[in-house]
Amino acid sequence: AKPLLAINDMSIVFTSPDEPDVKAVRQVDLTLTPGKTLALVGESGCGKSVTARAVLRLLDSNAEIRTGEIHFEADSGPVDIARLKPDSLALRSIRGAQISMIFQEPMSSLSPVHTIGDQIDEIILLHERVSPKQARERTVSLLDQVGIPGARDRANAYPFELSGGLRQRAMIAMALACTPKLLIADEPTTALDVTTQAQILDLLRQLQADFGMAMLFITHDLGVVAEIADEVAVMYLGDVVEQGDVYEVFRAPKHPYTQALMNSVPRLQRKSERQRLSPIKGTVPSPKDRPEGCAFTSRCPYAFAPCPTIRPEPTVVGDGHVARCHLLTHAREEAVA
Numbered sequence: 302a303k304p305l306l307a308i309n310d311m312s313i314v315f316t317s318p319d320e321p322d323v324k325a326v327r328q329v330d331l332t333l334t335p336g337k338t339l340a341l342v343g344e345s346g347c348g349k350s351v352t353a354r355a356v357l358r359l360l361d362s363n364a365e366i367r368t369g370e371i372h373f374e375a376d377s378g379p380v381d382i383a384r385l386k387p388d389s390l391a392l393r394s395i396r397g398a399q400i401s402m403i404f405q406e407p408m409s410s411l412s413p414v415h416t417i418g419d420q421i422d423e424i425i426l427l428h429e430r431v432s433p434k435q436a437r438e439r440t441v442s443l444l445d446q447v448g449i450p451g452a453r454d455r456a457n458a459y460p461f462e463l464s465g466g467l468r469q470r471a472m473i474a475m476a477l478a479c480t481p482k483l484l485i486a487d488e489p490t491t492a493l494d495v496t497t498q499a500q501i502l503d504l505l506r507q508l509q510a511d512f513g514m515a516m517l518f519i520t521h522d523l524g525v526v527a528e529i530a531d532e533v534a535v536m537y538l539g540d541v542v543e544q545g546d547v548y549e550v551f552r553a554p555k556h557p558y559t560q561a562l563m564n565s566v567p568r569l570q571r572k573s574e575r576q577r578l579s580p581i582k583g584t585v586p587s588p589k590d591r592p593e594g595c596a597f598t599s600r601c602p603y604a605f606a607p608c609p610t611i612r613p614e615p616t617v618v619g620d621g622h623v624a625r626c627h628l629l630t631h632a633r634e635e636a637v638a
């Protein structure tokens with residue numbers, strides 16, 4: 302299928318008046334198929350949230366898309382979101398209606414001073430020609446679909462009157478109000494307890510089946526990736542170092558960073574025999590100290606001559622499975638020779 306979203310060669314820099322630009326995201330390529338879920342995974346500060354926010358042009362004022370394209374199959378035809386003016390009609394018709402976003406903290410998208418019903422009605426009325434009464438009917442059915450009991454009455458509740466889990470559900474209902482083609486979810490379950498987290502993931506899977514939207518799911522949790530995603534892109538210090546089918550990447554990770562991440566996950570099933578975490582040695586350097594070559598150089602046990610200075614090219618290591626590491630090209634060259 303034609304990609305719904307194709308990010309090509311996107312670089313994002315943080316600018317500051319008295320310091321050199323800092324590369325937050327470096328030449329990222331990502332594609333998302335309609336109806337599928339792509340997880341962006343990595344440690345905090347790896348650029349995954351910045352990448353996701355760029356898709357909706359919700360970057361902070363000191364962040365700038367320096368190169369690249371963000372192709373989106375909009376209702377009106379293909380569009381390069383990177384070229385749209387932040388306040389343009391085209392962008393406003395996409396944001397919240399064709400692409401919407403949910404966050405870790407529901408209060409960042411819900412207003413505390415309006416009822417959840419009024420807020421969802423408003424989104425529907427903003428983007429569609431329906432009567433207030435029709436909007437409210439849709440709102441009630443959305444609240445019902447996201448599992449809020451007594452939806453018609455609860456529509457009149459203010460966010461603070463709901464539990465954390467119900468607030469999260471209300472935010473999801475609001476994000477889906479205009480049946481977006483793409484839902485961007487930035488760590489939506491991170492702040493929740495384990496049980497509620499599992500319920501919200503189930504809900505998102507169910508809603509995806511019902512609504513058919515694609516998801517770009519940001520998380521630092523590989524367990525969540527395994528639960529929710531079809532494809533995964535692993536980010537490190539602004540680079541996508543590996544991407545591919547989830548099953549394939551989990552089964553045979555090819556980049557040393559992905560391998561280290563996998564090894565750091567405690568085996569999920571065996572509670573009796575808890576395996577020790579094997580954390581990755583060292584800490585993520587500041588993006589200011591990123592080497593020109595492979596971003597993982599300072600922590601990689603296999604780093605060798607070309608790593609600090611030459612950036613590894615993406616190498617196809619399987620069907621739709623790509624990784625950036627000099628070991629892969631060297632191995633291939635040796636095999637060819």
Ligand code: SF4
Nearest residue numbers: 595598601608626627
């Ligand atoms: Fe390690 Fe070099 Fe591969 Fe980077 S390119 S992951 S430093 S071996």
Ligand code: MG
Nearest residue numbers: 346349350488
């Ligand atoms: Mg983040």
